Amino acid sequence: xxxxxxxxxxxxxxxxxxxxxxxxxxxxxxxxxxxxxxxxxxxxxxxxxxxxxxxxxxxxxxxxxxxxxxxxxxxxxxxxxxxxxxxxxxxxxxxxxxxxxxxxxxxxxxxxxxxxxxxxxxxxxxxxxxxxxxxxxxxxxxxxxxxxxxxxxxxxxxxxxxxxxxxxxxxxxxxxxxxxxxxxxxxxxxxxxxxxxxxxxxxxxxxxxxxxxxxxxxxxxxxxxxxxxxxxxxxxxxxxxxxxxxxxxxxxxxxxxxxxxxxxxxxxxxxxxxxxxxxxxxxxxxxxxxxxxxxxxxxxxxxxxxxxxxxxxxxxxxxxxxxxxxxxxxxxxxxxxxxxxxxxxxxxxxxxxxxxxxxxxxxxxxxxxxxxxxxxxxxxxxxxxxxxxxxxxxxxxxxxxxxxxxxxx
Amino acid sequence: xxxxxxxxxxxxxxxxxxxxxxxxxxxxxxxxxxxxxxxxxxxxxxxxxxxxxxxxxxxxxxxxxxxxxxxxxxxxxxxxxxxxxxxxxxxxxxxxxxxxxxxxx
Numbered sequence: 001x002x003x004x005x006x007x008x009x010x011x012x013x014x015x016x017x018x019x020x021x022x023x024x025x026x027x028x029x030x031x032x033x034x035x036x037x038x039x040x041x042x043x044x045x046x047x048x049x050x051x052x053x054x055x056x057x058x059x060x061x062x063x064x065x066x067x068x069x070x071x072x073x074x075x076x077x078x079x080x081x082x083x084x085x086x087x088x089x090x091x092x093x094x095x096x097x098x099x100x101x102x103x104x105x106x107x108x109x110x111x112x113x114x115x116x117x118x119x120x121x122x123x124x125x126x127x128x129x130x131x132x133x134x135x136x137x138x139x140x141x142x143x144x145x146x147x148x149x150x151x152x153x154x155x156x157x158x159x160x161x162x163x164x165x166x167x168x169x170x171x172x173x174x175x176x177x178x179x180x181x182x183x184x185x186x187x188x189x190x191x192x193x194x195x196x197x198x199x200x201x202x203x204x205x206x207x208x209x210x211x212x213x214x215x216x217x218x219x220x221x222x223x224x225x226x227x228x229x230x231x232x233x234x235x236x237x238x239x240x241x242x243x244x245x246x247x248x249x250x251x252x253x254x255x256x257x258x259x260x261x262x263x264x265x266x267x268x269x270x271x272x273x274x275x276x277x278x279x280x281x282x283x284x285x286x287x288x289x290x291x292x293x294x295x296x297x298x299x300x301x302x303x304x305x306x307x308x309x310x311x312x313x314x315x316x317x318x319x320x321x322x323x324x325x326x327x328x329x330x331x332x333x334x335x336x337x338x339x340x341x342x343x344x345x346x347x348x349x350x351x352x353x354x355x356x357x358x359x360x361x362x363x364x365x366x367x368x369x370x371x372x373x374x375x376x377x378x379x380x381x382x383x384x385x386x387x388x389x390x391x392x393x394x395x396x397x398x399x400x401x402x403x404x405x406x407x408x409x
Numbered sequence: 410x411x412x413x414x415x416x417x418x419x420x421x422x423x424x425x426x427x428x429x430x431x432x433x434x435x436x437x438x439x440x441x442x443x444x445x446x447x448x449x450x451x452x453x454x455x456x457x458x459x460x461x462x463x464x465x466x467x468x469x470x471x472x473x474x475x476x477x478x479x480x481x482x483x484x485x486x487x488x489x490x491x492x493x494x495x496x497x498x499x500x501x502x503x504x505x506x507x508x509x510x511x512x513x514x
Contacts, residue, residue, distance in 0.1 A: 024472035025500040086457065134502050 004165035006110040006118040007233060009140045009148035010091060010125070012084075013157035015104035016044035019083045020073050022134035032071035033063060043075055047157055075304060077282055081339050083133060090128050094121050099233045100241060102279065102342045107145055109233035122160055130158075144229035147171060150179055168227025173200035180224050182217055199225045243270045243281070246334030252291045254329040256320070258392060261385040263316045264309070266335045268383060271309040272370055274337065280305035281337035284312050286319035289332035298323040305341040308366060312337075435467060435474070435505070442476040444490040451512050455505025460485075468501040476507070 012018065016034040021027045031049035035042045042063050045054040052067040063070055084103040091098045097109035110118040122139050129137055140151025142163035150172065151161035163171045172179070177196050178188045194213050196202050202210065202225040210218040223229065245266045253259055263286070274281055285299035298319045302311055316335075324330065372380045382390070435453045445465065447453070453476075455467055462481040467474055470487075477487035477496065485498035 020472075022502045023469040026471060089457070132503060134499075 003111075004143040006113075007142055007145055007148045008108040008110055008118060008122050008125075009142075009145070009152040010087075010106050010108065011138050011140075011149075011152040011156070012087060012104035013136045013138055014044055014046055014050070015084075015135070016075060016080055017046040017049070018044075018135040019080050020076075021046060022083075023079065027071060027073070030071060031067050031069055032073060033060075034073050034075050035060060077303070077305060077339070077341070078301070080341075081282075083135065086133060087129055087135070087137070090125055090132075094125060097233050097235045099235060102340060104342070107148065107233045109235075110141075119160075119162055126158075126160065142171075143168060144227070145231050145233065146181070146224050146229035147227055150175070169203065172225065172227050173198065173203065175199050177202055180221055182214075182221065241340055242336050242338040243273050243340075244285075244334060244336035245270060246287065246332060248289075248332045249330070252329035252331045256324075258389070259330060259333055260316060260320065261389045261392075263320065263333055263335055264313060264383070264385045265389060266333075267309045267312050267316065267337075268386075270335060270337050271307055271312070271366075272373070274340075275307045275343070275366060275370055278343050279340045280307040280343040281312075282306075282339040282341065283337070284315045284319070285336040285338065286316065286323055287332075287334035287336070288320070288323045288330050290326060290328045291331050292328065293331075294326075296323040296325075299338075301339065305339070305343075307343050437476075442490060445476055445478070447476060448512065453505075453507045456508045457503070457505050460503065460506060465507040467504040467507060468496070469504055470496050470501040474504060475501075479506075 017032060020032065020034055021030075027046075029048060031046060031052055031054065033042045033045040033049050033054055035044065040060050042054060042056055042058045042060060044056060045058075045063070049063075049067055049070055052070075054063045054067050054070060058066075060072060064072075080103060087104075088098060088100055088106060091106065091108050095108055095110055095113050097112070099107040101107065110121055113121060115121075118141055122141055126137055126139060129135060136158035138152045138156045138159045140148040140154070140161050140163070142148040142151055143165045147163045147168045151163050152159075154161055154175075175198065176188075177183055177191045177199055178185070180199060180202065183191055191197075191202075191213065196205065196213070202222060205222075207218060207222060210222055214221050247262055247266065267284070271281075282303075282305040283299055283301040285297055287295065287297045289295050300315045300319055302315070306312070369381050435455055437447055437449055437451045437453065440449045453467065460466060460479045460481075462479065464479045466477050466479045466487060468477055468487055469475075470489075475487070475489050475493075475496075477489045480486055480488055480495070487496045487498065487501055489496065
């Protein structure tokens with residue numbers, strides 16, 4: 001029988017706010033928050049502000065009403081990305097098996113580490129991060145990813161919870177069912193209404209009965225409820241997680257309008273993948289390949305991470321002009337989105353400002369479009385450039401082969 | 410949205426922390442560190458390693474990047490160019506030990 005795995009989940013506490021407090025000691029110990037500039041909502045609140053009722057995704061106006069002494073700091077995402085890279089670099093000191101899930105969360109597989117107990121490694125990791133970066137993390141150590149993630153989030157900040165192998169089911173049993181993956185605020189009432197208030201309720205329910213409530217995900221949900229999760233830790237390669245696509249044209253193209261339409265179409269698909277995973281990106285890298293095979297890459301960042309393709313459209317034209325400097329036709333173009341952040345959740349409270357309303361409506365519109373495409377196919381909703389590309393390609397004028405397929409590369 | 414011009418080495422820099430040297434490049438935007446021999450437009454190669462006495466250290470303090478001399482005694486602290494007072498180690502975050510300078514000619 002295989003010995004149980006040792007999976008550590010690392011979750012930085014109030015990451016953006018903590019980085020600001022680390023970088024400016026005058027902010028330490030005070031109610032402060034990051035956000036308010038573009039969207040008019042709180043991106044991250046310090047624990048001092050949380051104690052006074054300030055929450056992530058709350059409107060800044062509401063936050064100021066609740067906490068008049070709240071110090072608001074604009075987001076500096078480049079700084080957060082740098083702190084994140086340093087934080088994970090300490091994780092890489094322990095093991096190469098590190099899965100970076102977002103800027104402030106990741107899994108480490110410590111099963112094969114040759115030195116000491118994984119518990120000691122976790123304590124050491126928290127200490128070096130606290131000493132060197134002046135931020136705190138919460139960690140969960142368990143035999144699988146799900147239990148370790150729950151353990152790290154159960155009692156923040158600056159905490160460590162170990163779930164000994166064999167006790168996973170007991171550990172999860174008394175927790176509300178909303179801790180299970182796929183049960184969110186919107187679906188929780190459905191489960192509670194069916195008497196599934198606690199994780200133990202899902203663990204005990206006959207599978208056939210659970211299928212009537214949870215559909216095809218019933219089996220997976222019950223496995224999680226029983227503390228079973230066989231998902232491996234998937235180490236990132238040298239570079240952190242990114243989303244990319246590239247397209248080789250059937251015949252080389254010098255048609256800038258066509259190339260931009262292809263790039264926009266790629267960006268649309270990449271942003272849909274971002275939204276599917278609840279992520280937002282900040283940096284776009286454009287790659288071109290000339291007909292003589294010379295490659296060129298250029299990248300730009302936007303100030304705040306975004307899950308919306310329309311925020312990246314202005315970069316495409318700019319980067320294409322920067323990269324495409326020779327009067328030669330192109331045989332390949334590609335787009336990559338990096339510097340990924342967790343997308344902000346929907347605001348909890350009624351929004352008042354125009355900017356906030358706009359941001360929320362944009363997200364709702366994007367999610368509705370994504371849902372329609374999933375339900376009725378990728379052609380259910382097309383943007384102007386998609387229609388233009390379809391016409392051009394069907395008339396045989398296009399420099400490319402066809403509408404690029406989603407999920408390439 | 411506003412655009413931020415990317416660092417010319419950004420693609421490379423993104424991968425650097427995953428290598429053991431854990432180094433960064435930082436471009437100096439002003440003459441504020443002339444006293445320490447650093448000029449505007451110089452690029453500092455920063456290594457993230459334990460500090461030794463008299464190391465040149467870039468720190469984050471009060472939200473600003475400050476180049477300092479690290480002194481271990483009598484208590485660990487950072488010395489910025491005069492007339493700024495010394496900064497206790499726990500009030501700052503180390504951004505890197507300056508091990509090499511690249512001067513743009």
